[in-house]
Amino acid sequence: MMYPQRQPVLAPTFVGAWAGSDERLPTWQHAFADPRAQEATTLMVRMLRERDAYEANLFNENALLVAGSIFPYFYALVGERNPKQPPKAGPRAEYSQLACDAFELIRRAGPISKQKMREDLGGSVSFVALDHSLGELWSRLRITRVDYNAAEGSSWDVLYRWSPDAVREGIELSVGESLSALLSKYLDCVIAADQQEIESFFGNFVPRSRVKEAVNALLNARELSFIRVGTRSLIQITPAKSTVIVHAPIPRPKPRARAPERKPPARRPPQRRT
DSSP: OOSOOSSOOSSOOHHHHHHTOOTTOOOGGGGGGOHHHHHHHHHHHHHHHTTSEEEEEEETTEEEEEETTTHHHHHHHHSOSSTTSOOOBSTTOSBOHHHHHHHHHHHHHOSEEHHHHHHHHOTTSOHHHHHHHHHHHHHTTSEEEEEEETTTEEEEEEHHHHSHHHHHHHHHSOHHHHHHHHHHHHHHHHSOBOHHHHHHHHTTTSOHHHHHHHHHHHHHTTSEEEEEETTEEEEEEOOOOOOOOOOOOOOOOOOOOOOOOOOOOOOOOOOOOO
């Protein structure tokens, strides 16, 4: 998470990692006035430019940062399987007409700033409406923020063009495989969590029933195990069994039996000639 959540979620925060503490961290509403948040944002933007990290807006205004090394697994859960197909608007569609128009503009002219996007879509489009339409596209990882500067704001591009390898790899991964990999990474990060905390976090991406199935499968495979902490039963990654090497005393070799020494024959004294 970029900032702490108003409704707590068991996950570390990027601004906390930058500050080295979780005390008095700003929420996204107050980040503009906190120098720690400004410095963390500068680092985050640099990571986005270099594709070391990606953003997702699955927690309202608070961004979820995903490391580039595991982003394909995340895309397999959230992203479109046919990302080049334009979104369609309609009464039952998940995209508004403005979102469809914004996607076509970004596909044609991206990377493009939000200011330039508003001008090309027509001056009557408000920033609030444009933010909402971008959120619709962003929540399905059709677009991604790729840069930011104070003069023009955020710049956007279609994700399949910005990171084609990551998108291609994500399309080829199954949901079950990806969810298992991310569950392991999540527990490696938070050390241990109960079932409710795991489902609360991953329920923002996939149905909770799928999360429960994946956790049970990993428990049955002994990839995960329970640990008792106080009165709580938490789930952790099964610790690797340590191999104890017992050094037995090395037996000393028995001395070889010496063969009986043969004494040399006694020398006879020389006989004198008479």
